[in-house]
Amino acid sequence: MTTRSVPARKRTNDPEGLRQRLVEAAHVAFQLKGYHGAGIHELKHAAGTTGGALAHHFPTKKALGLAVLRDRVAAAVERAWIAPVRAAPTAAAGIAAAFAGIIAELKRAGEVTGCPLNNLAIELARHDAAFRTEIEAVFLRWRRAIAEKLRQDLEAGLIAGLQPDAFATFVVASYSGAMTMAKVSQSTVPLELCAAELAKILEDARRPAGPPADTAGRGSPQRRPRR
């Protein structure tokens, strides 16, 4: 226990806290202005720190960008998509919940800054191999979570006639593209339209009542096999 009666502290060393502030500031700035559009000076000013601290925690801008991807963007996808899908009773409910949550948040914010993963993906996928790998991993986890839920629904006999992996990719693609248009039009309408379309498709894939499917049994689904 050091003498804590020192009159006034000039500085408080808080490496983890400052690191978080830097990553958060970068996350926000990248989301608003893009990776190349946001300058280092702006980032350290927003985080309330200086060049020395930034260099200590992140030697290069690339290191900071990777931290944003790993810590914030991956977490955002987890929070907005993976968790709702996993928690929902069905894939259809989970997808609807994810869309609804994001739309509600956008309306509350009053502006559309776009999907953080897509924003960085388009700007950095071809720019650097490390970024590309990291981004691809997040996309993969995202698709996997949806596909897994779809597989559960299929095995439970709740839906029929679709391939989990292909449809999961389709869902992510529809959402991503809708968010891009939402960003351009600064409106949630594209997201609402796409959510409705996906809901219709999943409704059509639903089985009538749903007696647990005889998984290995006869190959004839009860309703409209989608070829």
Add this chain to the structure above:
Amino acid sequence: MTTRSVPARKRTNDPEGLRQRLVEAAHVAFQLKGYHGAGIHELKHAAGTTGGALAHHFPTKKALGLAVLRDRVAAAVERAWIAPVRAAPTAAAGIAAAFAGIIAELKRAGEVTGCPLNNLAIELARHDAAFRTEIEAVFLRWRRAIAEKLRQDLEAGLIAGLQPDAFATFVVASYSGAMTMAKVSQSTVPLELCAAELAKILEDARRPAGPPADTAGRGSPQRRPRR
């Protein structure tokens, strides 16, 4: 007619040609490295010109960017999507043709640089109002072409149970998002999966034989009204 027997020409004034070279170089560079990622020096070097010429044709980088959007990006969307959709017998065929053409071109190129409209949209939509307006206009024309074709199919009784405008937005969103994933994974697979999903959905919306629909007639479509 001037004396054309001058020994050697040092320069050939070709304002329109140089302008095209500048716009083309910028289009390529923006596609590969993004708007902010591509520098002015790089652009004028690629176009084989100097600062004076660039300043003469485009006073600012923004002016050059807008020219790229109007001249090249809009044309790319027109060529890859609007024209195939208009030329096709049905919307389903047009959408399939657009996907197929783009996938074939990507395989020929051996790399995926992404949709030029999406690339610029995500980077510039929130950066500048002029860019946003221009990008939104291209998206609108794109969606309108698909919606128009869907409306024709509906009126011809070829399909039923979907809203043209909403579904057109859905198609553009699916493609855009799929292209983003294709860029990240450097693979055409996401595009192929999404094309197949859209084909399935449009197949399900197809009417059996297709006697020209009694447009204003009874409100009960022959097969599975999608609510």
Add this chain to the structure above:
DNA sequence: GGTAAAACAGGACGATCATCCTGTTTGACA
């Protein structure tokens, strides 16, 4: 052929970019 504007060349310009360097403060441990 003379003239003026358009079409270019080529470099200067200040600002900002990301990174690095030196020096000071803090905190853990002996």
Add this chain to the structure above:
DNA sequence: TGTCAAACAGGATGATCGTCCTGTTTTACC
């Protein structure tokens, strides 16, 4: 309490950013 590495401050650094300025060449028109 003394020591030392980690954690920061703050500015220097060269490179590159986009823009602008001066001067020369070409072209259209009289």
